[in-house]
Amino acid sequence: MRSIVWRKEHFDEIDSTNTWSVARANEGAPEGLVAYADFQTAGRGRLDRRWESPAGASLLCSILLRPELGPDDLQLVVACVALAARAAIVRLCGVRPDLKWPNDLVVGDAKLAGLLAEVVVHDGAVAVVVGIGVNLTHEGPTTVEATSLRAESGVTITPEALLDILLDELEPRRSSLGSAEGRAQLRDEYQRSLVTIGQTVRVERTNDSLVGLVTSVDPSGRLVVEVDGVATTVAVGDVVRVRRQESP
Ligand code: BT5
Numbered sequence: 001m002r003s004i005v006w007r008k009e010h011f012d013e014i015d016s017t018n019t020w021s022v023a024r025a026n027e028g029a030p031e032g033l034v035a036y037a038d039f040q041t042a043g044r045g046r047l048d049r050r051w052e053s054p055a056g057a058s059l060l061c062s063i064l065l066r067p068e069l070g071p072d073d074l075q076l077v078v079a080c081v082a083l084a085a086r087a088a089i090v091r092l093c094g095v096r097p098d099l100k101w102p103n104d105l106v107v108g109d110a111k112l113a114g115l116l117a118e119v120v121v122h123d124g125a126v127a128v129v130v131g132i133g134v135n136l137t138h139e140g141p142t143t144v145e146a147t148s149l150r151a152e153s154g155v156t157i158t159p160e161a162l163l164d165i166l167l168d169e170l171e172p173r174r175s176s177l178g179s180a181e182g183r184a185q186l187r188d189e190y191q192r193s194l195v196t197i198g199q200t201v202r203v204e205r206t207n208d209s210l211v212g213l214v215t216s217v218d219p220s221g222r223l224v225v226e227v228d229g230v231a232t233t234v235a236v237g238d239v240v241r242v243r244r245q246e247s248p
Pocket of ligand 1: 015016017018019040042043044045046047049050051052053059060061062103111112113114115116131132133135139140141144145146147
């Protein structure tokens with residue numbers, strides 16, 4: 001695959017970089033468009049949740065990709081960006097966050113970053129907008145267990161510095177999406193980076209929840225959870241670690 005030409009668009013303030021990028025994808029914008037902002041007035045998480053950050057305290061960006069993948073493989077695109085962000089963070093300040101399935105970067109149990117992927121189909125062409133918010137100097141809302149890169153490393157990193165290294169790390173992983181061998185390598189890197197593997201978790205879905213042991217991710221990046229000895233594949237949901245009960 002030819003290398004991607006990244007085209008960065010900066011906003012002092014915007015409602016949401018994802019909302020803006022989804023609109024551009026709907027107009028047919030090519031792969032490589034990157035929107036980033038100092039401040040979002042309506043930053044979005046999944047399921048209509050909010051992403052909060054004061055001005056200039058986070059990397060807030062959305063990346064438009066057009067991978068040649070089926071809808072079942074969306075989680076691999078999220079994995080690409082999450083792994084690129086993790087590698088960039090290691091390069092810049094030595095902090096090594098874990099990935100928490102499906103869309104978080106965490107240090108211990110504290111959330112450092114969240115990702116939001118949205119699929120756009122326009123004239124039969126598929127685009128994926130992957131948004132990521134990384135706390136640089138802001139430790140997130142007080143209501144959640146969250147952290148920042150400055151709190152973890154003492155280093156203040158600018159959004160531009162993190163974005164440039166993230167895109168540098170994303171390029172080879174984006175290429176990997178284009179071949180079966182590359183996808184297998186990506187899945188291995190994803191699996192190694194996921195703190196969720198080996199945990200007993202409760203997966204909360206819109207209409208139900210299940211509890212089981214996470215054993216792996218499948219080739220499409222979906223979570224494989226063993227429930228009463230039976231392997232169940234989970235494509236979407238929030239994951240909460242269940243601490244094992246001590247025997248009385
Ligand atoms: C996410 O959703 O974690 C996805 C966040 C994606 C944000 C980026 S910023 C650039 C782009 N443009 C957007 O509009 N969005 C993307 P979810 O897993 O649903 O988590 C949301 C929850 O995280 C909230 O309900 C809060 O509990 C918590 N939260 C909000 N702001 C946070 C922060 N700065 N740090 C840590 N946790 C936060």
